[in-house]
Amino acid sequence: MGLTALEIYKHLPKKNCTECGVPTCLAFAMQLASLKVKLEACPYVTEQAKAALAASSAPPIRLVKIGTGPNEVGIGDEVVLFRHDKTFFHPTALAGMVLDTSPEADIAAGAAGLNSLRTERVGLMMKLDMIAVRAAAGDPARFAHAVSVVRSKSDLPLVLVSDSAAAMEAGLKVAGKDRPLIHAATAANWEAMTKLAKDNKCPLAITAPGLDALSDLAAKVKGAGVEDIVLDIGEMPMGKALETLTALRRLTIKKSNRAVGYPVLMLVKDDELAPMRAALGVMKYASAVILERVDPATLYPLMTLRQNIYTDPQKPIQVKAGIYEIGKPTDGSPLMFTTNFSLTFFTVQGDIEKSKSPAYLMVLDTEGLSVMTAFAAGKLTPEMVEKMLNESGIKARLGHRKLIIPGIVARMSGKLCELTSWEVVVGPRDSSGIPSFMKTWK
Amino acid sequence: MPIQFPAEKYTGRIAEITLGATKEEGGTRARKVTVGGQAALNFHGADGAYPNPPAVAMEIYDVAPELPEEVVRALGPVLDRPAAWARKCVEDWHADLVCLKLKGTNPEAENRSPEDAARTVEEVLKAVGVPLVVYGSGAEEKDTRVMQVVGELLKKENCAIGQAENEKYKSISVASMGFGQSLVAFSNLDINLAKQLNILLTDFGVKRERILMDPLLGGLGYGLDYSYSVIERIRLAALAGDTMLQNPILVDTSIAWNAREATIGELAAGGDAARRGPAWEATTGIASMVAGADLLVMRHPEAVKMVKGAIAELKGGA
Ligand code: B12
Ligand code: SF4
Numbered sequence: 001m002g003l004t005a006l007e008i009y010k011h012l013p014k015k016n017c018t019e020c021g022v023p024t025c026l027a028f029a030m031q032l033a034s035l036k037v038k039l040e041a042c043p044y045v046t047e048q049a050k051a052a053l054a055a056s057s058a059p060p061i062r063l064v065k066i067g068t069g070p071n072e073v074g075i076g077d078e079v080v081l082f083r084h085d086k087t088f089f090h091p092t093a094l095a096g097m098v099l100d101t102s103p104e105a106d107i108a109a110g111a112a113g114l115n116s117l118r119t120e121r122v123g124l125m126m127k128l129d130m131i132a133v134r135a136a137a138g139d140p141a142r143f144a145h146a147v148s149v150v151r152s153k154s155d156l157p158l159v160l161v162s163d164s165a166a167a168m169e170a171g172l173k174v175a176g177k178d179r180p181l182i183h184a185a186t187a188a189n190w191e192a193m194t195k196l197a198k199d200n201k202c203p204l205a206i207t208a209p210g211l212d213a214l215s216d217l218a219a220k221v222k223g224a225g226v227e228d229i230v231l232d233i234g235e236m237p238m239g240k241a242l243e244t245l246t247a248l249r250r251l252t253i254k255k256s257n258r259a260v261g262y263p264v265l266m267l268v269k270d271d272e273l274a275p276m277r278a279a280l281g282v283m284k285y286a287s288a289v290i291l292e293r294v295d296p297a298t299l300y301p302l303m304t305l306r307q308n309i310y311t312d313p314q315k316p317i318q319v320k321a322g323i324y325e326i327g328k329p330t331d332g333s334p335l336m337f338t339t340n341f342s343l344t345f346f347t348v349q350g351d352i353e354k355s356k357s358p359a360y361l362m363v364l365d366t367e368g369l370s371v372m373t374a375f376a377a378g379k380l381t382p383e384m385v386e387k388m389l390n391e392s393g394i395k396a397r398l399g400h401r402k403l404i405i406p407g408i409v410a411r412m413s414g415k416l417c418e419l420t421s422w423e424v425v426v427g428p429r430d431s432s433g434i435p436s437f438m439k440t441w442k
Numbered sequence: 443m444p445i446q447f448p449a450e451k452y453t454g455r456i457a458e459i460t461l462g463a464t465k466e467e468g469g470t471r472a473r474k475v476t477v478g479g480q481a482a483l484n485f486h487g488a489d490g491a492y493p494n495p496p497a498v499a500m501e502i503y504d505v506a507p508e509l510p511e512e513v514v515r516a517l518g519p520v521l522d523r524p525a526a527w528a529r530k531c532v533e534d535w536h537a538d539l540v541c542l543k544l545k546g547t548n549p550e551a552e553n554r555s556p557e558d559a560a561r562t563v564e565e566v567l568k569a570v571g572v573p574l575v576v577y578g579s580g581a582e583e584k585d586t587r588v589m590q591v592v593g594e595l596l597k598k599e600n601c602a603i604g605q606a607e608n609e610k611y612k613s614i615s616v617a618s619m620g621f622g623q624s625l626v627a628f629s630n631l632d633i634n635l636a637k638q639l640n641i642l643l644t645d646f647g648v649k650r651e652r653i654l655m656d657p658l659l660g661g662l663g664y665g666l667d668y669s670y671s672v673i674e675r676i677r678l679a680a681l682a683g684d685t686m687l688q689n690p691i692l693v694d695t696s697i698a699w700n701a702r703e704a705t706i707g708e709l710a711a712g713g714d715a716a717r718r719g720p721a722w723e724a725t726t727g728i729a730s731m732v733a734g735a736d737l738l739v740m741r742h743p744e745a746v747k748m749v750k751g752a753i754a755e756l757k758g759g760a
Contacts, residue, residue, distance in 0.1 A: 082671075082674055082675075082678070083670075083671060083674075084671040084674060084675055116711075117711045118711060119709075119710040119711040119712075121663075126711070127711075211445045212444050212445055215445060237755045237758060238752060238755040238756045239485060239487075239755055239756045239757060239758045242485055242486075242732075242756060243447075243486070243488050246486065247445075247447055247448060250448040250450075251445065251448055254448060255448055257445075260445075272747075272748070272751060273748065273751045273752060273755065275721050275724065275725065275748065276724065276728050276748055276749075276751065276752040279725050279728050279729065280728065280732065280752075280756075283670075283728075283729060283732050284732060295713060295717065296711055296712060296713030296714075297712065297713030297714045297715070297716075297717035297718040297721060298713070298717065298718070298721040299711075299713070300703070300709070300711060300712045300713060300718060301662055301718065301721045301722045301725045302725065304662055304663040304703070304725075305662060305666070305725050305729060307663070308662065308663065308666045308667040308670065308729075309667070309670065309729075311667050313667065313668075313671050343663075343664070347702075432702065
């Protein structure tokens with residue numbers, strides 16, 4: 001990737017002071033070469049060295065930020081082709097779309113609807129990241145008005161979609177301060193679009209048929225002073241899209257080709273295969289996907305897929321072990337246990353909440369494994385449960401000695417009973433059975 | 443300067459497996475299905491040979507299973523009629539194969555006899571012309587007897603039977619070898635376990651070109667993240683030359699329906715459940731194919747339609 005560790009080392013201060021968190025300057029150089037650290041971690045690099053090293057310390061795919069404030073999204077900056085090689089860092093930004101040709105009330109309702117599609121899953125927020133406004137009316141004033149209506153309904157970052165510089169300029173007058181993504185510069189309009197992007201300090205999407213044309217256009221736009229570039233691969237069948245997206249990712253990661261070192265965007269038109277196209281983009285290297293039409297019923301699985309693909313494959317999402325209070329439990333409330341795998345914890349917590357009766361939930365540290373997996377792996381044992389009963393302080397908070405265990409691990413009840421001399425109650429196999437189970441609990 | 447397509451060259455190639463035997467070959471199948479044979483990742487024809495796109499089987503059962511409401515609605519009143527169900531899979535929903543799950547032979551449930559099972563297989567064979575994949579109930583001792591009878595019936599049909607597992611593979615391997623069937627080898631979400639099972643099976647005498655690997659598919663949101671990477675790693679290792687992993691991969695996307703979010707009516711930001719469920723399975727399906735799956739066993743007609751649509755466009759890629 002760019003310079004070798006030795007070439008980088010030449011530019012470092014050679015103080016071996018360890019302030020960068022690495023024992024020696026050489027070790028730091030090695031980490032820089034493999035992109036594991038940022039140059040800023042060394043406080044002593046000279047300005048000259050910084051300039052010389054800029055190329056190799058810059059990520060192979062530029063990080064482009066869209067929007068401002070808490071809703072800002074960063075796209076790009078990936079370093080691997082396969083998630084198991086490290087992890088994918090910047091989840092595909094998903095956008096819904098409204099048209100400026102719609103009646104004002106529909107634009108407002110559409111934007112509000114897209115804005116409201118958010119929910120928590122396994123403790124993480126799932127939502128759309130952007131709203132795209134398309135100029136389809138051919139009237140700059142109408143586009144500007146549509147943009148202002150959308151802004152009044154949502155503070156999600158915007159994508160302004162038009163190939164007319166006049167419409168774009170009108171839209172930017174309304175929203176230019178919020179760093180919307182300008183979509184898109186083409187071979188025909190790039191000078192005007194690049195100027196707008198520069199004047200408004202906004203990221204710019206570019207589109208051209210084929211990789212050669214795309215890379216040429218990127219060079220022109222960059223030459224004219226805009227570096228926050230997003231590549232739109234254009235409309236094509238899924239097979240061709242996969243090939244193009246793969247080519248771009250390989251060129252940047254394996255060939256260090258900086259001419260196309262930008263995040264990639266895919267526009268998904270509204271047809272029967274739209275959910276499949278969008279899923280392909282999420283898995284195979286699209287940093288942003290704009291959906292012409294959003295159906296919550298297919299968006300929810302898409303957002304779940306994005307969660308799955310962008311989690312760290314080395315470390316399951318987990319919660320802290322400990323005693324959790326659900327509702328306001330008293331010393332007569334039931335005690336149950338589960339594991340610290342996020343998916344498990346949030347599922348069980350939700351089900352207990354549904355039962356409307358307060359309870360204590362004891363969450364064991366199974367290194368983020370689900371109940372069944374942990375049990376099969378020997379990472380959820382009666383001994384662990386006993387230890388936690390004794391050491392968590394839960395005994396003092398209870399006026400009884402009853403423990404409800406997940407139905408799947410009914411097999412441990414004998415041993416657990418023996419170890420603790422508590423009354424062990426086998427709960428339902430699926431925690432969705434907890435509400436009806438609780439009705440019979442005493 | 444024109445950009446060259448940055449192709450990957452692999453040294454390995456996946457075994458090619460054909461299922462189904464036509465009349466000329468002594469069977470009764472009207473159609474054959476071939477999977478595997480590629481020297482590239484799925485749909486990456488620009489890298490190397492990619493002769494066979496993934497195929498889609500639809501599952502049916504010997505006794506009416508308990509399925510989510512939405513699935514029951516979509517399948518119609520065929521759940522207790524395996525032959526009619528199979529015919530719908532092929533004629534209405536264009537399944538490439540049918541996967542018959544003989545759950546009813548389970549001694550802990552209906553405990554249907556091997557002869558009952560054979561009758562069901564025969565009916566299904568008559569009803570459709572596509573190749574079959576036939577699974578026992580997972581109860582080892584019973585499966586041995588069931589597969590003896592079923593295998594005999596399928597002798598000339600060149601189908602696949604399953605599943606062989608780490609601790610229980612011998613009797614089913616014997617059946618597959620004796621009756622000339624391919625074998626589905628199930629392992630538990632781990633590249634090393636998958637490889638180990640393949641080694642056990644080949645040492646035991648099963649031909650490598652007869653093994654379909656099922657590395658366990660976790661449904662969307664419920665283990666898909668693990669499966670995606672396990673499948674991807676298996677396929678990359680195979681293409682890099684590991685002969686003990688060069689087998690077509692089979693996955694079962696019906697697991698997607700175990701996710702509560704696929705079925706519950708009220709779900710925040712979840713839209714209409716009738717469309718969410720099929721999308722849940724189809725998303726699981728396309729993810730498995732992109733990772734490396736070559737044969738999908740699917741459940742819901744709408745999900746099948748989406749996945750087949752995706753295959754048609756994806757294979758036309760290069
Ligand atoms: C993803 C997965 C993995 C992932 C780990 C995921 C994780 N972070 O836990 C990986 C790949 C690492 C894995 C590994 C293994 N796995 Co695994 N895995 C799965 C899979 C596909 C999904 C598990 C899951 O996420 N379930 C969802 C969560 C929410 O379920 P849960 O925690 O059990 O919670 C539910 C219930 O238990 C209950 N519940 C939970 N808490 C409570 C509390 C109370 C009070 C009550 C009443 C109810 C309740 O309600 C919850 C919601 O339904 C399942 C198969 C399947 N489809 O279920 C196999 C499965 C669990 N794995 C299995 C096995 C054997 C293993 C391994 C031992 C195999 C191996 N490769 O060596 C290893 C062990 C891990 C290790 N050595 O570290 C087997 C277990 C067999 C058994 N019955 O004992 C399964 C069932 C697969 C199978 N069919 O064979 N696995
Ligand atoms: S902080 Fe800079 S000078 Fe100090 S060891 Fe690290 S690289 Fe060398």
